[in-house]
Amino acid sequence: MNGKIIKIVSNLYTVSCDGVLYDCQARGKFRNEKITPLVGDECEIDAQNNYILKIRPRQNSLDRPLIANVDVALIVTSVKKPNLSLNLLDKMLSIIIINKIKPVICFTKMDLLNSSEKKEIKKIAKYYQKIGIDVVYNNKISKLMKILRNKIVVFTGQTGAGKSSLLNKIDKNLNLKTSEISEALGRGKHTTRHVELFKVKNTLIADTPGFSALDINKYPNEEIRDSFLEFSKYHCQFKDCFxxxxxxxxxKKMVEAHKILESRYKNYQSFIVGKEIFK
Ligand SMILES: Nc1nc2c(ncn2[C@@H]2O[C@H](COP(=O)(O)OP(=O)(O)OP(=O)(O)O)[C@@H](O)[C@H]2O)c(=O)[nH]1
Ligand SMILES: [Mg+2]
Ligand SMILES: [Zn+2]
Known part of the structure; x- marks a missing residue:
């Protein structure tokens, strides 16, 4: 029987076959073949003995969060508590674009800002929209759901950014656990512990555990450069220029002329400088 892995908790794989759920084990052969079944994987199962027999080839996958075969990654980004990190946002954008997944930015906690801070965020949002990335806010659910309709979506972002809260808003029956970010630590407590796909009308959405850091070092510099979509709009005269x-x-001229957001360029530099070819 064919199905989709929708949840993995330790060694138990929940597979949905036309809406019927089977709790399966993975065969040892996956370990031998160095295949780790992921949430989002299309698979074949032995429904009598509750075993996953085969994993179908993937369209794409991410290792943080661990998930396969998604169309859209919604980067849930709080503007306060935890504070906005454009470095982390740009890093996530690059990783998602390199993996051929459509990124969408969702800002949360705008209610915690004063009006001039809000203006600043709107300016940043406009820039990302201009370079072709959709930006939404977590209080505009119908606009968000229009973008996500019929898609397989992963919610990703920092711990405490509001991923589970947003999913609860989208579907009130989900009742996902959420929690305040710790005042003492100034950061989240990793409330969500596993990746799980939920069906909301015709959209599949994965809630995932948050993180506080990401590693972009494993990607080649050329791919990191090309994930900065705005660079290709301007024609640099030097071949293969970094x-x-x-x-x-x-x-560099466009950065000076404020056509390219300075934070984007600085983040780009920080992602590739220090790596092998520049030493
Ligand atoms: N003021 C404000 N608080 C929000 C908003 N969205 C979420 N929160 C709060 O932020 C805290 C963290 O939210 P969660 O939904 O648990 O965050 P998460 O991204 O799922 O965190 P992890 O599961 O740890 O990755 C909770 O106390 C929420 O009530 C918002 O738009 N405004
Ligand atoms: Mg959560
Ligand atoms: Zn150049």
Whole structure:
């Protein structure tokens, strides 16, 4: 029988076959073949003995959060508590784009900002929209659901950003656990502990555990550079330019002219400088 893995808790794999759920084990052969079944995997199961027999080839996968075969990654980004980190946002955007998944930014906790801080966020949002990335807010559920309709979606973002809270808002029956970020630590407590896909009308949405750091080092510099979508809009005269050293580099000029957001360029530099080829 064919199905989709919708939840993994330790060694138990929950597989949905046309809406009927089977709790399965994975065969040892996966370990031998170095395949780790992931939430989102399409698989074949032995429904009598509750075993996963085969994992179908993946369209894509992410390792943080661990998930396969998603169309959209919603980057849930709080503007306060935890404070906005454009570095983490740009890192997530690059990783998602490199993995050929559509990114959408969702800002949360705008209610905690004063009006000038809000204006600042709207300006940043406009920039991302201009370079082709959808930006939504967690109080505009119908606009968000229009973008996510008929898609397989993963919610990703920092611990405490409001991923589970947003899913609870989208579907009141889900009752996912949420919790205040710790005042003492100033960060979240990893409330969500596993990846799980939920069906909401015609959309499949995965809630995932948050994180506080991400590693982009395993990706080649060329791919990181090309994930900065705005760079390709301007034509740098130098072939294979990394837009770091050349004095007459068009991208550097555009940063100076404020056509490219300075934080984007600085984050780009921080992602690739220090890696092998620049030493
Ligand atoms: N003020 C405000 N608080 C929010 C908003 N969205 C979520 N929160 C609060 O933020 C806290 C953390 O929310 P969660 O939904 O648990 O965060 P999470 O991203 O799922 O966190 P992890 O599961 O640990 O990754 C909770 O206390 C929520 O009530 C918002 O828009 N405004
Ligand atoms: Mg959560
Ligand atoms: Zn250049």
């Amino acid at each position: 837009h770091l050293k050349e004095k007459k580099c068009e991208i």
